[in-house]
Amino acid sequence: xxxxxxxxxxxxxxxxxxxxxxxxxxxxxxxxxxxxxxxxxxxxxxxxxxxxxxxxxxxxxxxxxxxxxxxxxxxxxxxxxxxxxxxxxxxxxxxxxxxxxxxxxxxxxxxxxxxxxxxxxxxxxxxxxxxxxxxxxxxxxxxxxxxxxxxxxxxxxxxxxxxxxxxxxxxxxxxxxxxxxxxxxxxxxxxxxxxxxxxxxxxxxxxxxxxxxxxxxxxxxxxxxxxxxxxxxxxxxxxxxxxxxxxxxxxxxxxxxxxxxxxxxxxxxxxxxxxxxxxxxxxxxxxxxxxxxxxxxxxxxxxxxxxxxxxxxxxxxxxxxxxxxxxxxxxxxxxxxxxxxxxxxxxxxxxxxxxxxxxxxxxxxxxxxxxxxxxxxxxxxxxxxxxxxxxxxxxxxxxxxxxxxxxxxxxxxxxxxxxxxxxxxxxxxxxxxxxxxxxxxxxxxxxxxxxxxxxxxxxxxxxxxxxxxxxxxxxxxxxxxxxxxxxxxxxxxxxxxxxxxxxxxxxxxxxxxxxxxxxxxxxxxxxxxxxxxxxxxxxxxxxxxxxxxxxxxxxxxxxxxxxxxxxxxxxxxxxxxxxxxxxxxxxxxxxxxxxxxxxxxxxx
Numbered sequence: 224x225x226x227x228x229x230x231x232x233x234x235x236x237x238x239x240x241x242x243x244x245x246x247x248x249x250x251x252x253x254x255x256x257x258x259x260x261x262x263x264x265x266x267x268x269x270x271x272x273x274x275x276x277x278x279x280x281x282x283x284x285x286x287x288x289x290x291x292x293x294x295x296x297x298x299x300x301x302x303x304x305x306x307x308x309x310x311x312x313x314x315x316x317x318x319x320x321x322x323x324x325x326x327x328x329x330x331x332x333x334x335x336x337x338x339x340x341x342x343x344x345x346x347x348x349x350x351x352x353x354x355x356x357x358x359x360x361x362x363x364x365x366x367x368x369x370x371x372x373x374x375x376x377x378x379x380x381x382x383x384x385x386x387x388x389x390x391x392x393x394x395x396x397x398x399x400x401x402x403x404x405x406x407x408x409x410x411x412x413x414x415x416x417x418x419x420x421x422x423x424x425x426x427x428x429x430x431x432x433x434x435x436x437x438x439x440x441x442x443x444x445x446x447x448x449x450x451x452x453x454x455x456x457x458x459x460x461x462x463x464x465x466x467x468x469x470x471x472x473x474x475x476x477x478x479x480x481x482x483x484x485x486x487x488x489x490x491x492x493x494x495x496x497x498x499x500x501x502x503x504x505x506x507x508x509x510x511x512x513x514x515x516x517x518x519x520x521x522x523x524x525x526x527x528x529x530x531x532x533x534x535x536x537x538x539x540x541x542x543x544x545x546x547x548x549x550x551x552x553x554x555x556x557x558x559x560x561x562x563x564x565x566x567x568x569x570x571x572x573x574x575x576x577x578x579x580x581x582x583x584x585x586x587x588x589x590x591x592x593x594x595x596x597x598x599x600x601x602x603x604x605x606x607x608x609x610x611x612x613x614x615x616x617x618x619x620x621x622x623x624x625x626x627x628x629x630x631x632x633x634x635x636x637x638x639x640x641x642x643x644x645x646x647x648x649x650x651x652x653x654x655x656x657x658x659x660x661x662x663x664x665x666x667x668x669x670x671x672x673x674x675x676x677x678x679x680x681x682x683x684x685x686x687x688x689x690x691x692x693x694x695x696x697x698x699x700x701x702x703x704x705x706x707x708x709x710x711x712x713x714x715x716x717x718x719x720x721x722x723x724x725x726x727x728x729x730x731x732x733x734x735x736x737x738x739x740x741x742x743x744x745x746x747x748x749x750x751x752x753x754x755x756x757x758x759x760x761x762x763x764x765x766x767x768x769x770x771x772x773x774x775x776x777x778x779x780x781x782x783x784x785x786x787x788x789x790x791x792x793x794x795x796x797x798x799x800x801x802x803x804x805x806x807x808x809x810x811x812x813x814x815x816x817x818x819x820x821x822x823x824x825x826x827x
Contacts, residue, residue: 357540442543489712560621647672713799
């Protein structure tokens, strides 16, 4: 339940293929068909002549005398609204099982014998979906079969691969399937996009993201990278040392899906949280409190920022894993209607890509939901007294600043998606290559499950049990830091020290020369020190190259030296992103069974 964040949307687009419109008119014309009688003429101009389900068009009448009344047929197929003496809006039904030609008729109000019709074609949408769904990893030289399903047309799809070179190849190409072969040699993670495009309508597409890797791919593996793959995200500061992955979300039990890139992987929090502004092609069902108010979620981070927004349901997919009907947070784009109990009176609402440094956060931490800690749930009322300021019930108009937190059942809480997987549901493994200093990009992988498959065994990793606050002990520079943790969401190593702090790169250390240091980590329940070496370099110097996104020697101050008391910042060593380079780091979830016993624990 601790939230430790330190610091090109792709998907299925639905476009409709519509037949040409036939105008029923006494006289021809370019979009306008005047019909007359008794010194009255009417010319109709539709703004759109073809419609998809739920789409609207405005029909305008040019009348020589008087006005018109409007009607449409078939009766009850769609609706007319905004009727005036010269215009009307027609909206097609939300569901269109078969192609239908709709006639919209204008009848003169001064001469009922003068009638002008226009026809609008409404057809079912053509949708394309792919199997498998969601980002996939594939080893160099290996193959992945992909199938396309097309609804609304029988001609199938064409296939394209990008980038145009170095992405691998396609074979066994048909209108409904294809085989992708990864490049024979992959020296670093290589993102590849496979697109299926409807042959009947080039606007109907589906996309599958693949990542070709040198080794270690699998159905329980998601690719990680520090590279920002879309414009608008910062590459320095909050975006530095961010381990990004891609996440596919779907309307539950459907193939209506969207893939969100640049999602920060965070072992210091729980739950999937996506910027509402980035979920552009889906309408996800939102949870309510049972009396009509929407359930909203709030989390606050150690850096003073917070995230606020409604709880929605989605099928969440990573590689071959799926968390079905999982509650997640949609981070609201609005800053209004946020209770003071959430915002703390005005700290930063990180609800844009620039502020968050990502398009969302994937919390794969130690707990099953964002309300649990050491076996207790602090939002469902089971602990007695007041509940944590995490869940609020709000009408459609939004919450009031004075609103207080409500009880939320465990099933309605934002869930760590890993817990909702199949067999690989007891934790994660993050693996990144060794890094010395800075690099343009660093790649790695996130493996789901601990000891559940051949690629996620603990081996000889040291296991660190935790105290009741999910912390272990770090012994550093004569200090016993009892509130220490491992957090991929923090972009540096943060700890109390006398190292010179930066004046330009605020929040980081700027020693005159690189500091080669060491610390011992130990399980508070079985204190056997495990030595960890690390280095801290001058952040101002590190940040001089704007093309770099990975730093193994980045660190900053936290708390005050030799003032540890209880669980405050002066008792904390935050082992952030630099800790992960060159290591295999395990995060076991509270209450889940592993070969090393029940979680929670960290191991490396």
